[in-house]
Amino acid sequence: MEEGGGVSNNNSANNVAQAIATALDWASTPHARQQAVAFLDSVKAGDIRVLANTAFLLVKKNWSSEIRLHAFKMLQNLVRLRWDELSPAEHKNFANLSIDLMSEIADPCENWALKSQTAALVAEIVRREGLNLWQEMLPSFISLSSKGPIEAELVAMMLRWLPEDITVHNEDLEGDRRRLLLRGLTQSLPEILPLFYTLLERHFTAALNEAGRKQMDIAKLHAATVTATLNAVNAYAEWAPLSDLVKSGIIHGCGVLLSAPDFRLHASEFFKLVSPRKRPIDASASEFDQAMSSIFQTLMNVSREFLYRSGSAPGSIDEGEFEFIEYICESMVSLGSYNLQSVAGDSTILPLYLEQMMRFFQHFKFAIHSQSLHFWLVLMRDLMSKPKTSTHSAADSSAVSNTGPGEVENSKKKTLSFVNDEFCGAILDTSFPRLLKREKILHETAVSLGVLELWSDNFEGKGTFSQYRSKLLELIRFVSSYKPLIAATKVSEKINTIIKASPALTQDLAVTESMQLALENVVNAVFDGSNDFTKANAEVQFALCRTFEGLLQQFISLKWTEPALVEVLVHYLDAMGPFLKYFPDAVGSVINKLFEMLTSLPLVIKDTSLIGVRHARLQTCTSFIRIAKAADKSILPHMKGIADTMACLQREGRLLQGEHNLLGEAFLVMASSAGIQQQQEVLTWLLEPLSVQWTQMEWQDKYLSGPHGLVQLCSESSVMWSIFHTVTFFERALKRSGLKKANWNSENSSAPNSAPLNPMASHISWMLTPLLKLLRVIHSLWSPSVSQSLPGEVRAAMIMNDVERFSLLGEGNSKLQKGSSTVTDGSKVDTGKEGYGEPNESDIRNWLKGIRDSGYNVLGLSTTMGDSFFKYLDVHYVAIALMENIQSMEFRHIRQLVHSTLIPLVKHCPLDMWEIWLEKLLHPLFVHVQQALSCSWSSLLQDGRANVPDVHGILGGSDLKVEVMEETLLRDLTREMCSLLTVIASPPLNTGIPSLEQSGHVNRLDMSSLKSLDTVASCSMVGFLLKQEGLALPTLRMCLEAFKWTDGEAVTKISSYCSALVVLAILTDHMELIEYVSRDLFTSIIQGLALESNAIISADLVGICREIFVYLCDRHPAPRQVLLSLPCITPHDLLAFEESLTKTSSPKEQKQLMRSLLQLATGNKLKALAAQKSVNIITNVSMRPRSSNAPESKVDDGEPVGLAAII
Structure with a gap:
């Protein structure tokens, strides 16, 4: 392989250089750039020797940086993909030319990118050639590094690239070659690591000396070498034996550089990588512990100085130092999360470390606080875990796998002894105000918090507020489980302070709402069962009871009537639910309070500005469900009283149907605790009145006989919403009484009747027949012959609203339409004017969506009934209702039908019913959807537009937004159909x-x-x-x-x-x-x-x-x-x-x-x-x-x- 190669090589180099320049020049025409790229591809795929000679010519200094960079990439590409095409002699020649490039590029005028490319090329050659070349070249690299700062920087860069394949899996490097590389580098560590230390010491000292002599250009060269060496050290930090890092002085050297502002961030990266190293199980464990102990002390010294200055003179610390300490804190977190065992026996270091981590947790800077949050969460999770449970973290992470269970538990107990009442109280006192979000609080509240940084949407790289808050709440749960009385006292005091001290609760709701979450987690931790409250010390039980009873009485005594405050109070009562399970005497007062708040809110809401009242009433009714779940059997003695109150309110016209449905669902929850017979009785009591109305033929003939009847129904608000609430209650009843998901395939057994009869089974037939009629007529609205003759208001209601469009565009922050309420099943329907006035376009749209959502779910849930569904329903009519207008359905509706109805149907269809049901329902679906998807995908890939039916008729919005919505709809349906095929291919259906x-x-x-x-x-x-x-x-x-x-x-x-x-x-x-x-x-x-x-x-x-x-x-x-x-x-x-x-x-x-x-x-x-x-x-x-x-x-x-x- 010749470096020059004559006129032909020079011509080739000129042609390639011109192509590179054209490809990188955006002033070139698209056609010219395309031709240039094609030419470059042909060169890279052509004669390998021409490629090599051309590229070596183009990396010379007489070419521009852009062309030289591209030439280096061509050489690297050759080494990676076509190296085996060269002979051994050519390998040797290629390697020597590349090493010579390192000497040639060691020039202060060369930019960093070119030096990096050169080092990367040599590293790639070493990886390809293997151990022999590496051992042959290492002495020359060490010699080269002593010539000057630039040469040393290049050697450090090259050494930094070499071990990348050890820690980062690379498919290009086979297992044997990776093992050989690791062996070669490991054998060379006695030379490499001392070289790193020498380079750090030599060039750090030189940089300081030259800076002292005002020779800044030379100082920068030495500083660049220090940075490159630290980057190289970090490439070895994750896998090189810790004892070698200690013996070579690397840990000490990086510790020294933590005090150097120019290098401390890179040095802190080393400690971040070393801190989570796994403790060995052999005799070297004691050496490992000693090394880790020294790292603890190094980082704690840096932390101690910062915490002192931060406490005494916070204004003297700039943002750069805060950022550095955030890195230090991150390393401290890793040390405590993975290697606390190394200092667990040191009664001097451990308490000081925990104290520093607590001060980080309490720090006003959010970034520092959030780093330490992870440590406390991991520590408390591990310390509170049961003896049989072992995680990889916290106090005994390394010990769990290396020592006996007795030693592990002793280590936990010793660490727990340092996490005393003061620590737990401090964690709670710090956590409560941080449950707030900066954007949600009043200016006066923000001022009262002083310099404390709360979560803000302006933070970058911190995840979402909900993720952060969930971690904080989990920590509160662990602390509450460990010290229940302290947690109960703290949360009670804080809530009482807020209630009594705040003059404007309605204006600063965020503060009041935030403590509801804290209370919920404290109560759950104390009374969740795993804590075994009944076995607690009698004195502690009494104190807890007294604390929570006092708090509950405080809630019951409140006379809040503002809808927003009523909602908050309802949530506080919800949070007390687990307490009620152990103290049933308090259940009656809570139920009375809920009914008191419900009746205190006005029923008839004609003014849409008072929609908050409607929502507060719904939340109050929903609270009965939550209380019933949490209180379990404690609520059973009160069922008759609740039923009597419900009946009274209904007779007096003071309970809307939707609210009655929620209370009915609460009854189903209560009945599930009482046994199957009680459940059946409650279902009969709730469903019989509905069945009388639902099965009457008069309304079915009037409204469901065709599209014209449905149009009439959409003009009669009270009937329309009555039907909606009936269907949604069917859905709730099925969810509350259905089989567990774990038994979803029981109907496919050889004995279909082996599953226990579901209490809803006897109601399926009368429920579904009118529902199928309703769905059939709704589906017909989209058929072209019908839709053209519909009133404008109904046609407009069939088009997506802004909320749905925002969702398709990924704009999740859009607000729901005014009056939209979220009920317990998660559906969103505008019930603000339920039963009042003429329905408008929005009402009709919400009603159609709600019926479709709940109707499809009812059908899907009904398939779990087995024979009651598959053998006693007319499959022909089901197929007509669902598939008659499949060709007119929009993609979003087909997707919903498949997801909510057809996938459950396929899962639960008994084997002996496959031939009857699957052919009827799946054939029209598969035929239509396959053709529709094929057409839309072809349009998308060829023309850039999916042309789905859903967005036809949408007015406004840019063409780009419409294209995005179309593509989203297409992908959603495609994935749902593929999910259906996944279910069909699932093991339970293919034994x-x-x-x-x-x-x-x-x-x-x-x-x-x-x-x-x-x-x-x-x-x-x-x-x-x-x-x-x-x-x-x-x-x-x-x-x-x-x-x-x-x-x-x-x-x-x-x-x-x-x-x-x-x-x-x-x-x-x-x-x-x-x-x-x-x-x-x-x-x-x-x-x-x-x-x-x-x-x-x-x-x-x-x-x-x-x-x-x-x-x-x-x-x-x-x-x-x-x-x-x-x-x-x-x-x-x-x-x-x-x-x-x-x-x-x-x-x-x-x-x-x-x-x-x-x-x-x-x-x-x-x-x-x-x-x-x-x-x-x-x-x-x-x-x-x-x-x-x-x-x-x-x-x-x-x-x-x-x-x-x-x-």
Whole structure:
């Protein structure tokens, strides 16, 4: 390999340079850039020696930085992907030329990016060549580092790249090569680590000396070397033996640099990486503990100084120092979370450490507080865990796996002894005000909190407020479980202070509401059962009872009448629910208080500005459900009193139907605690009045006989909402009395009647018949012949509202329409004018949506009844009601129907009813949806518009927003249909399909063991579908098309169905299926791997390809034909692949062989496989984002550099 190469090489270099310049110049025309990129691709794929010589010419100094950077990428690409095409002598020549580049680029005028690229290239060569080259080159690298600061920086950069593949999995590096690299680097640590220490000491001292002499340019060179060395040290910090890091002085050196403002952030990164190191189980554990103890003391010294200054003169600390301390705190958190065992026996260090972590937790800076929150949460979670439970964290994380249970428990007890009452009180006192959000409180409240930083939406990189608050509440629960009396006292005092001291409760609701969450978590922790309150000390029991009784009496005595305050008070009473379970004497007063608040709020609300009153009434009724759940059997003696009050209020017209439904649901919850007989009696009491009205033919004939009747219904508000509440109560009743989800497949057993009869089973028939009529007529509104003749108000109500559109656009912060209330089942309906006035467009839209939501859910829940649904309902009428107008349904409605009704139906359909039910319901669905999805996806991929029916008629909004909504709707339906196919392929519905491993066949199949598809279909729903041509064809088409759609989530879902098809093709003698799998499916999966969106599922897809080839290539020619049709494969490649397959029976190794073959056969064009690798390719050092106040360091001001930036 020649470095120059004559005129031809110079011409080639000029041409490549021009192409690079054109490709990077945005002033170039798109056509010119496209041609330039194509030319560069051809060079990289062309003659490897021309490529190497050209690239070596272009990295010279006479070219621009952009061209040189691109040339380095070309060289790195060559080493990674085409190294084996060069001879050993050429390897040696290439390596020497690259090492020479390090000396040539050691120039103060060279920019950091080019130096980084050079070091990365040499590191890549070392990885490719392996141990021998590394051992040969190491002495020369050490010698080069002593020549000057730039050379030392380059050596540090190169050493930083080398171990990347040890800690970051890289598909490009096989296991043996990775082990050899690790061995070589480990053997070289006695030379590498002292070199790092020498470089740190030498150049840190030189930087200080030169800065003292005002030689700032030279000082910067030495400083850059220190930074590069720290980055290199950090690459070894996670895996190099801790004892080696101690002996070499690295830990001491990085500790010293914590006091240097220019280097402390990089030095703190080292401690962040070392702190969570796992404690060894051999004799070196004591050395490990000593090293960790020194790290504890180093970080605690830094923390002590900061905490002193922060407490005495907080104004003297700038943002840069706060950021640094946040990093230190993060390392302290890691130490305590993973290696507290190392100092658990030190009665001097441990209490001081806990005190510092408490002061961090109490700190006014939110970033510091939130870091330490993680430590206290992990510590308390671990300390409060049961002896049999072991987690990897906190006081005994390393001890759990390395010592006996007795030592672990002793360690816990000792650590707990330091977490005393004062600590627990401080945690609670700090946590309560931090439950507030800055944007939610009054200015006066913010002023009263002083410098305390509350959560703000302006914070970046801190997650969401709900995530932070949930962690804080979890910590409150742990502390409450450990010290219940302190928690009860603290939360009671705080609430009483707020209630008595705040002059404007209605204006500053956030403060009052926040303590409801605290109370809820304290009460749950004390009375949740796991704490075994009944076994607590009698004195503690009495004190707790007295505290919570006093608080409850305080709540009951309040005379709040403002709707917002009533809601808060209702939530406080909800929070006391678990207390009521142990103190049933208080239940009656709580129930009376709830009814008192309900009746104190006006019933008739004609003024929409008073919608808060309506919501407060709903929340009060919902509270009965929550109290019934929490109080359990304590509420049973009060059922008759509640029923009498309900009846009285209903007779007097003081209870709306929706409110009655919520109270009825509470009764169902109560009855579930009393037993099946009581449950059946309550259901009869609640449902009989409804059945009388619901089954009357007069209203059905009047309103449900056709679209005109429904239009009339939409003009009669009271009837319309009465129907809505009836359907939603059916839904609640089914949810409260249904079978547990864990038993979802019980109906598929050989004895359908073996499941216990559901108390709702006898009500299914009369409930569903009118509901199906109602859904059928609603569906008909969207048919073209009907919709054209509808009144304008009804047509407008059929179009999505702003809330739905905001949801599709991902704009989740949009406010619900005025009057929208969330009820307990999660549905949102505008009930603000329920029963009053003429329904408007919004009312009709909400009603249609509510009926559809609850109606589909009622049908889906009813399928859990087994025979009561499948044998006593007319399948023909069900199919008409749901599928008659399937071709007119919008995508969002089909998705909802599939999700809420059809998936449960498929799950619960008894095996002996498959032929009756599945054909009727799934055939029209599959046929229509497959065609609709195919059309919309084709439109999206070709024209950029999905053209779904849902957005037709929407006025306003940009075309771009409409396109986004269309695509979202298309993807949602696609994924739901793929989910349906996933359910159909699920193991409980396919007991007749064993896994290939279970069948005992590893590589080839015994032909005598093949079964007929008929045999398998009797106990496999996938097999059953394949027998029904009308069901099979659209699903098989959908499988093929899904791999062309750019939706990795959909492919992930449908892949299990494809796997089932493959297994059936392997285990049966069905030739049409074998042909489909061997040719069509195999081809489509390979095409799917060409899409980067399928990277997430690429491993599974390669596994399916492996199964198709391994098991079917001897039974059908298609698998070999498909592979040979790929552009870059030869018959010799395929033969070598098959020979390799015969040498291993490991599915994992066979998958890797298949993966490599597919990449070879397609010329590395399978983006799903390339994308998976790209996330592991070496990148430049990336630490946490630095704030603008942090000391500046050299960074790449262009595109990504290093080995990650391959074009």
